[in-house]
Amino acid sequence: MQRVPLQPDDTQSPEALVRFLGECRETARRRGRAQLVSISIESGVLDPLAVLESIYEPGELHFYCERPSEDLAVAGADAVLRFTIEGESRFAQARRFVLDTLEHAIVVGDAALPFAGPHFFAGFGFHDRSARGEAFPAATLFVPRWQVGRRGDRFAAVANLMVDPDSAIEPMVGRVWRASAKFRSFEYGTVAEAAREAGPARIDSTEVGEDGFFERSVATALELIAARTFDKIVLARALDLRSEGAFHPLALLNTLRGRFPDCYAFSFGNGEGQSFIGASPERLVRMQAGRIETEALAGSAPRGRTASEDAALGSGLLKSEKDLREHALVVGSLVRRLEAAGLKAEVSARPRLKQMSNVQHLHSPVSAATRVGMHVLDTVCALHPTPAVGGSPREAACPHIRALEPFERGLYAGPIGWADSEGGGEFLVGIRSALVDGARARLYAGAGIVEGSIPERERQETDLKFRAMRDVFAPA
Numbered sequence: 001m002q003r004v005p006l007q008p009d010d011t012q013s014p015e016a017l018v019r020f021l022g023e024c025r026e027t028a029r030r031r032g033r034a035q036l037v038s039i040s041i042e043s044g045v046l047d048p049l050a051v052l053e054s055i056y057e058p059g060e061l062h063f064y065c066e067r068p069s070e071d072l073a074v075a076g077a078d079a080v081l082r083f084t085i086e087g088e089s090r091f092a093q094a095r096r097f098v099l100d101t102l103e104h105a106i107v108v109g110d111a112a113l114p115f116a117g118p119h120f121f122a123g124f125g126f127h128d129r130s131a132r133g134e135a136f137p138a139a140t141l142f143v144p145r146w147q148v149g150r151r152g153d154r155f156a157a158v159a160n161l162m163v164d165p166d167s168a169i170e171p172m173v174g175r176v177w178r179a180s181a182k183f184r185s186f187e188y189g190t191v192a193e194a195a196r197e198a199g200p201a202r203i204d205s206t207e208v209g210e211d212g213f214f215e216r217s218v219a220t221a222l223e224l225i226a227a228r229t230f231d232k233i234v235l236a237r238a239l240d241l242r243s244e245g246a247f248h249p250l251a252l253l254n255t256l257r258g259r260f261p262d263c264y265a266f267s268f269g270n271g272e273g274q275s276f277i278g279a280s281p282e283r284l285v286r287m288q289a290g291r292i293e294t295e296a297l298a299g300s301a302p303r304g305r306t307a308s309e310d311a312a313l314g315s316g317l318l319k320s321e322k323d324l325r326e327h328a329l330v331v332g333s334l335v336r337r338l339e340a341a342g343l344k345a346e347v348s349a350r351p352r353l354k355q356m357s358n359v360q361h362l363h364s365p366v367s368a369a370t371r372v373g374m375h376v377l378d379t380v381c382a383l384h385p386t387p388a389v390g391g392s393p394r395e396a397a398c399p400h401i402r403a404l405e406p407f408e409r410g411l412y413a414g415p416i417g418w419a420d421s422e423g424g425g426e427f428l429v430g431i432r433s434a435l436v437d438g439a440r441a442r443l444y445a446g447a448g449i450v451e452g453s454i455p456e457r458e459r460q461e462t463d464l465k466f467r468a469m470r471d472v473f474a475p476a
Contacts, residue, residue, distance in 0.1 A: 001102045001421060002027075003111065017173045024106055024163045033104050034164035036081065036143065038421075039176065040109030040116040046155045048075035048148045049257065053250050061142050062269040063121035064253065065417070065428070068261035071152045074115050074418070076144030079271070080162050083141045086129050090139040091381035094122065097141060098377070098419050107421060113156035115149025117421040123268040123276065123430075124416075126385060126409040127402070134410050135274040135435055141419075146179060203474045208238040208442070209406030214462075215455040217404040224400065225451050232329050233391035233400060236446035237462050238407045241473055246438045249275035255472045259357060264428040266416055276411045278433030278469070281356055284383055284415050286426040287376040292343065292368045294379075296330040297354065298388045298448055299323030299362035302464055314353050314360055322452040327351050327362040329450070330387045333394070334366045341382045343368035358468050376425035380415050389413035389429055389446065410435060412444040434469055443469050 021037065028035045052064050052075040061082065066073035083097045098120050107117045122141045130138045147158040159176045163169075214237050221233050249267055257265035260279040269275040286293045301317040304310030317323055335345040347366045354363035390413070391397020401409075412435075417427030434443045445465035447458040 001105045001107060004106060004108045014173050014177050017176060018169055020108075021161070021163060021167075021169045021172060025165065025167050025169060027106065028163055028167070029165040031104065032165070034162050036101055036105040036118055037161045037163050038105060038107045038109075038118040038158060039161075040107075040113050040156055040158045042110065042113055043148070043155045043157045046148050046150065046157070048073045048150060049250065049253060051075055051148045052077060055146065056250055058269070058273040059271060060269070061140075061144070061271040062267065062275075063142075063144065063418070064265075064267045066257050066265045067263070068257055068265075071150065074119070074147070074149040076119065076121055076147035076158075077269075078145040079142035080145050080160050081143040084137045084139060086138040088128050090124065090128055091377050091384075094124075094139055094141055095375050095377040098375075101143070102421055105421070109156075109158075113149075114151035114154050115147065115158065115420075116156055117158070118143050118160055119147060119158075119421075119425075120419045121268075122415070122417060122419065122427075123411050124380070124384070124414045125411055126389070126414045126430075130410070131408045134408055135270055135272070135437070136268075136276065136411050140268075140270070203241050203243045205470070206240045206242075208240055213406055214459060218449055218453060218455040218458050220404060221400070221449045222451070222453060225449070230397035230400075231392045232326060232387055232448055232450045233397040233404070234387075234389050234413075234446045234448050235401070235404055235458070236409065236412065236444055237459075237466075238405075239443040239445075239466055239470070241441045241443065241470075243439045243441075243473075247436050247441055247473065249277050249436045252277055252436070252472055255475070259472065260432075260468070262354075262356065263432070266428060266430075268411065268416055274435060274437045276416075276430065276433060276435050278430060280416075280428045280431050280433065281354065281361070282388065282429040282431060284386070284417070284427040284429050285376065285379045287370060287374075287379060287424040288426075289424075290370050292338070292370055292379055294334055294338075294366045294383060296327060296334055296347075296351070296364040296366060296386075296388065297361050298330040299327040299351070300447075300461055300464075301360050303355065303358055303360060314355070317360060317362060318351070318353065322450065323362060324351070325452075326448050326450045327364070329392045331364050331366065333387045333392050334383065337382045338366070338368050341374075341378065342371050356468075359464055375423045376419050376427070380417075380427050384415050385413065386429070388448065389431065407442075409444070413446065432465065432469060434473070441473060443473075445469075 062077040256279040263279040351362040419425040445462040
């Protein structure tokens with residue numbers, strides 16, 4: 001990767017940009033290969049979701065992620081590069097795609113800007129192979145043509161271009177120049193009306209699978225646990241919604257980020273009109289500044305209606321033998337997987353409570369120092385799927401999931417996030433989520449099954465998790 005500091009005159013005029021991109025075209029000719037050119041500029045205050053609303057097209061790939069409590073937000077749209085893959089080696093092949101692309105990249109601008117340089121936005125399915133007809137393949141990565149990001153009080157806009165030996169430079173410059181002017185003085189009043197609509201008035205819902213399927217699956221799982229086939233498995237339910245009018249994914253995201261500020265509000269659009277959206281409370285991994293951060297999030301209880309009831313439910317969760325055992329399985333697995341990757345894991349002795357608007361979980365942060373040459377996708381490969389969404393041992397539990405669920409998971413419970421140009425990045429776990437497709441949506445919710453689980457209570461737990469997302473689609 002060739003990193004070029006941004007000079008004041010590089011973007012002061014279209015003519016200067018023509019000269020610079022002409023030099024990039026000469027580089028492509030010398031190397032005999034197209035170059036990814038990434039130009040980052042500092043901008044004024046930008047809301048990445050508002051920018052995405054202004055440029056949203058159902059026929060283009062898009063990515064959005066925001067965690068308001070951490071002052072972090074990023075959005076990108078319209079792919080200049082796209083890579084899809086199926087199979088057991090998908091993480092390794094994705095890593096090779098990223099590194100090979102960066103080997104032939106010219107990166108311009110201040111590397112200290114938030115989300116500077118090319119980012120590879122990625123969505124990995126829960127399973128390593130997708131079923132026929134699914135909305136997303138087992139792995140999708142793309143570099144967006146336009147990207148905006150925020151961390152704290154700094155904002156940046158990024159233009160990514162593919163410059164090959166025969167590129168027409170002038171039309172390319174015109175697009176970049178117009179976008180640069182727009183991002184420098186973004187007009188929020190131009191937000192599309194469709195993204196501001198309150199949503200459809202009537203919604204019908206149907207659970208996927210015949211009556212009692214989930215309870216019978218839990219009972220089967222408990223038999224397998226009793227036979228020592230595995231210690232834990234996570235089983236999910238799916239709820240299909242149908243409305244009188246189309247759902248707009250970005251309108252839903254406005255509600256999600258406001259209602260769940262401690263979660264990752266996210267959207268991954270497949271460029272065919274379907275979007276996978278959600279508000280995930282769980283980070284799979286963050287890799288930056290020489291550190292890896294992940295977390296165990298397992299064991300759940302509802303929130304109380306009063307302070308006393310809430311405290312009692314939280315205290316009960318912290319003392320629950322069944323939930324503590326389930327949580328310990330997740331912590332132990334994360335530690336073992338990091339150690340198998342050559343890392344020394346650090347974890348607190350006791351879990352704490354992580355309280356969301358309608359549910360509270362047992363939560364344990366886990367961290368480690370990185371090793372030389374490690375890439376964020378190496379860590380994603382090592383950790384996915386965690387026992388919080390798959391099972392333990394995963395090699396024994398996960399093969400049973402497809403037989404015990406009457407639907408395909410797709411991106412549900414899969415890693416969603418990004419890899420940056422320095423080998424770092426961040427991935428969340430795609431839970432508390434839904435697949436939006438016009439007037440239809442499929443909601444997902446899962447529960448961890450361990451010895452002592454009761455089918456009716458596991459249904460109640462998934463009902464609680466469904467409610468958070470369903471209320472966004474059909475507010476009272």
